[in-house]
Amino acid sequence: MQEQQHNIKLPDGSIERQTTTLNLGPTHPATHGVFQNILEMDGERIVSAESTVGYIHRAFEKLAERRPLYQITPLTDRLNYCSSPINNMGWHMTCEKLMGVQTPKRVDYLRVIIMELARTADHIICNSVIGVDTGALSVFLYVMQYREQIYEIYEEICGSRLTTNIGRIGGFERNFNATVWTKLEKFLHEFPKALKEFETLLMRNRIFMDRTIGAGPISAERALNYGFTGPNLRASGVDYDVRIHSPYSSYQDFNFNIPVGTTGDVYDRWLVRNQEMWESLEIIKQAYQKIQEFKGEEAEVYHANVPEYYLPKKEDVYTKMEALIWHFKIIMGETAIPAGEVYHSVEGANGELGFYMISDGGRSPYRLHFRRPCFIYYQAYEELVKGSMLADAVAVMSSLNLIAGEMDA
Amino acid sequence: MELTNDYIRQRLEEKFGGEVYSFEEPYGMLTFETAKTNNLKVMQFLFDDAELRFQFLTDLTAVHYPNQPGRELAVVYHLHNLVDNVRIRFKVFTAIEQPDVFTATSLYATANWMERETYDFFGVNFVGHPNLKRILNVDEMDYFPMRKEFPLEDQTRIDKDDEMFGRGGSIF
Numbered sequence: 001m002q003e004q005q006h007n008i009k010l011p012d013g014s015i016e017r018q019t020t021t022l023n024l025g026p027t028h029p030a031t032h033g034v035f036q037n038i039l040e041m042d043g044e045r046i047v048s049a050e051s052t053v054g055y056i057h058r059a060f061e062k063l064a065e066r067r068p069l070y071q072i073t074p075l076t077d078r079l080n081y082c083s084s085p086i087n088n089m090g091w092h093m094t095c096e097k098l099m100g101v102q103t104p105k106r107v108d109y110l111r112v113i114i115m116e117l118a119r120t121a122d123h124i125i126c127n128s129v130i131g132v133d134t135g136a137l138s139v140f141l142y143v144m145q146y147r148e149q150i151y152e153i154y155e156e157i158c159g160s161r162l163t164t165n166i167g168r169i170g171g172f173e174r175n176f177n178a179t180v181w182t183k184l185e186k187f188l189h190e191f192p193k194a195l196k197e198f199e200t201l202l203m204r205n206r207i208f209m210d211r212t213i214g215a216g217p218i219s220a221e222r223a224l225n226y227g228f229t230g231p232n233l234r235a236s237g238v239d240y241d242v243r244i245h246s247p248y249s250s251y252q253d254f255n256f257n258i259p260v261g262t263t264g265d266v267y268d269r270w271l272v273r274n275q276e277m278w279e280s281l282e283i284i285k286q287a288y289q290k291i292q293e294f295k296g297e298e299a300e301v302y303h304a305n306v307p308e309y310y311l312p313k314k315e316d317v318y319t320k321m322e323a324l325i326w327h328f329k330i331i332m333g334e335t336a337i338p339a340g341e342v343y344h345s346v347e348g349a350n351g352e353l354g355f356y357m358i359s360d361g362g363r364s365p366y367r368l369h370f371r372r373p374c375f376i377y378y379q380a381y382e383e384l385v386k387g388s389m390l391a392d393a394v395a396v397m398s399s400l401n402l403i404a405g406e407m408d409a
Numbered sequence: 410m411e412l413t414n415d416y417i418r419q420r421l422e423e424k425f426g427g428e429v430y431s432f433e434e435p436y437g438m439l440t441f442e443t444a445k446t447n448n449l450k451v452m453q454f455l456f457d458d459a460e461l462r463f464q465f466l467t468d469l470t471a472v473h474y475p476n477q478p479g480r481e482l483a484v485v486y487h488l489h490n491l492v493d494n495v496r497i498r499f500k501v502f503t504a505i506e507q508p509d510v511f512t513a514t515s516l517y518a519t520a521n522w523m524e525r526e527t528y529d530f531f532g533v534n535f536v537g538h539p540n541l542k543r544i545l546n547v548d549e550m551d552y553f554p555m556r557k558e559f560p561l562e563d564q565t566r567i568d569k570d571d572e573m574f575g576r577g578g579s580i581f
Contacts, residue, residue: 366472409526
């Protein structure tokens with residue numbers, strides 16, 4: 001190799017000192033969206049990196065300034081579209097906080113089930129894609145059928161699968177029917193076995209371990225300074241979880257652990273997410289158990305009694321004048337939002353998802369800002385890949401659980 | 410000692426006196442205001458103090474109030490003390506003609522992109538920022554789209570020909 005180099009007529013300076021500029025993205029399958037990374041390479045080693053978010057331009061913060069509350073829900077769907085129910089619930093809870101709406105316990109438990117299913121679906125994708133990006137496609141194909149089962153549950157509840165628009169201010173649009181529970185039971189019965197196999201396929205897999213251990217590590221201190229939250233922060237050893245520290249939707253009623261890592265590398269992030277799926281299953285089981293305990297009228301409650309914010313039943317809208325008027329008034333934002341300033345956050349699948357809303361008492365928020373976890377920790381990417389190999393850059397990117405939709409604002 | 414809103418307020422007033430004001434507690438979160446020249450001093454104090462320890466910057470954004478002459482732009486910081494699990498919010502106001510606010514990047518690495526985003530949308534000029542350029546919009550853009558002078562199209566307007574937008578029908 002050395003000899004070959006001597007034969008080539010090079011510009012002044014040795015080859016060791018030359019660097020190459022390499023564009024990783026924006027249209028590479030491993031870049032998970034429209035992110036561009038301009039890498040300065042010394043051979044296969046990354047000397048420095050510069051990240052660009054990419055321009056999706058959906059302007060949902062601006063759009064929200066003109067829309068009544070229910071018309072904002074579809075915007076939240078499109079933030080982290082791998083777990084849109086969490087975004088929906090987070091948004092509805094923000095509205096409820098502003099309006100002082102109290103939800104019944106059963107509604108909280110139903111929400112917890114949906115949010116934990118969404119978290120599982122999100123982690124299924126993220127963790128299996130880390131497998132794909134490090135060369136293991138079959139695990140991805142294998143676990144997709146369980147995401148499908150979760151999507152079927154959503155479909156049964158609200159009619160849609162990806163961008164769910166699930167729920168209402170105060171609860172759900174309708175009660176969960178028998179099929180939902182059958183499907184949920186099927187999922188709870190089948191998924192643990194698959195998850196165990198998924199773990200076996202990757203956790204002690206030599207190739208996977210070599211590709212991920214020590215790749216893109218970040219210390220707890222640095223992660224906090226970078227505003228990391230969610231599994232990415234916990235992989236560094238900080239046990240911060242919004243569900244525990246600022247409980248919402250009755251998370252305080254459940255027993256579950258917060259898995260933490262030590263080094264904060266790609267492998268740790270993968271492990272934390274995987275462990276979280278087990279915890280999510282535990283939470284779902286507990287919530288399911290609690291729901292069975294409701295008796296009589298309580299067992300049928302699926303929304304709070306707030307007619308000024310909660311949309312009337314569809315069949316009433318079609319047949320009763322009063323219901324039609326209320327439906328119209330709520331959808332068009334004729335019932336004003338109380339003035340106030342509120343911040344509410346939920347533990348999204350990839351970190352703390354915050355909603356900061358200022359209302360001046362009009363029909364739409366005066367200002368609505370989303371704290372989007374992806375956007376916040378993608379900026380650490382440059383530091384994470386500095387000095388590592390090009391192949392690591394791909395693994396690091398998929399381990400951060402970056403969702404292009406959530407980068408946007 | 411438990412870190413209550415009252416205690417935080419008391420500590421801030423001891424340190425800064427009248428330079429911190431407009432204390433409120435909307436939905437339980439302590440909110441206050443300070444002059445824009447003080448934002449770094451307040452943040453540094455909140456970060457370093459052994460009891461307060463607000464070392465996590467949750468969120469940074471801006472709000473545009475066109476009807477407040479001299480204080481059109483508000484930069485809003487949400488800080489979090491993860492040890493005691495307390496959140497606070499503070500704001501600095503600036504005139505839109507000279508929207509200079511000191512950057513928080515030296516304290517929080519996470520402020521880097523948050524400030525770029527705020528600059529991109531509102532035009533707040535973060536003095537001392539290492540790389541203050543647009544992040545979600547193209548570099549050539551010469552206005553700040555989240556300001557209130559750029560409203561969205563009114564959906565009820567009737568002066569457009571819907572046929573041009575593929576919606577059929579014409580107002581004529």
